[in-house]
Amino acid sequence: MxxxxxxxxxxxxxxxxxxxxxxxxxxxxxxxxxxxxxxxxxxxxxxxxxxxxxxxxxxxxxxxxxxxxxxxxxxxxxxxxxxxxxxxxxxxxxxxxxxxxxxxxxxxxxxxxxxxxxxxxxxxxxxxxxxxxxxxxxPVQLPSPSDPRLRHICDTLYADPADRRTLAALSREAGASERTLSRLFTAELGMTFPQWRTQLRLYQALVLLAEDTPVTTVAHRCGWASASAFIDVFRRAYGHTPGRHLPRGR
CATH class of the missing domain: 2.60.120.810 (Jelly Rolls)
Known part of the structure; x- marks a missing residue:
């Protein structure tokens, strides 16, 4: 240890x-x-x-x-x-x-x-x-799950934040029902599945922006349908547009 x-x-x-x-x-x-x-x-x-x-x-x-x-x-x-x-x-x-x-x-x-x-x-x-x-x-936190079925879902999305599958589709891989997983998200992580996924995508977006990744590319890699949709969510979360986080002011 x-x-x-x-x-x-x-x-x-x-x-x-x-x-x-x-x-x-x-x-x-x-x-x-x-x-x-x-x-x-x-x-x-x-x-x-x-x-x-x-x-x-x-x-x-x-x-x-x-x-x-x-x-x-x-x-x-x-x-x-x-x-x-x-x-x-x-x-x-x-x-x-x-x-x-x-x-x-x-x-x-x-x-x-x-x-x-x-x-x-x-x-x-x-x-x-x-x-x-x-x-x-x-509320800028990514809580860590302890239940192995919930951890499987979270690890899958960590690996690919752009994965757009629903919780029902992901639940088949995790070996639990959508209802069970939905309840676990609320009980263990204090947020719904869509809320947790949005937090994950925002986290990954901040990481990519810090690495000087263009805004359009960040939106695509993190699962937003368009750059404008990403900018709207980002602005509501942080109070300004994502371009402010680009190191070279792209």
Missing amino acids: TEIRHEPVAPTRTQWLAPGSDIDAHRHDDHQIVYAARGVLAVTTGAGTWIAPANRAIWVPAGTVHAHRAHGALQLHLVGLDVTENPLGLDAPAVLTVEPLLRELILAHTGAPGHDDSPERRRLRAVLLDRLAASPQQ
Whole structure:
């Protein structure tokens, strides 16, 4: 069994990760905010994967075993918070909206020397915590199934997000009825089959966009009937068009 690294103090710093690189599974005794100012970040725990483009951050509670993966060149900003500092009152990972002021606060805080305990830095941190408390949560998560029949369906779609078969058609391969699988999606993953598939496609779309894949190609590979349909769903999920995520501004 792989040993989980234990780093008692969650660091506050800025670092770059190359495309496709990972930070292996570990845990902190502190809470942590993880924000990618560039690229797309995926944080995986035992409960699933949380995805954060550049207008989202991920809240990782103290004690949570988690791993990071970079999609595209990742400019990573880490904010460690003492276990007593929980402005959102959350005990599970969550994706948070990063509005412009919060973004600048995170960049300024992680860019300052970690040992600096000046009055200016304390004031900056206090405002950052205030803005975090007001940050809405976003449903940008791919939960992990435990039932083997459900896992078969999810793995099939992971391999090919453009697979357009219905749950009834996929259920014949999984050895369970459509009704059983539909119930499992709701019970285990907290969402319906169409909702989970849309989340998967959006996740894969973010990964492809971070790799500088054209929008039309992303729409096709992820199963949308047209680029316009993809853009509409993407805009409703993230508040802007997918072209904003192309590294070279295609």
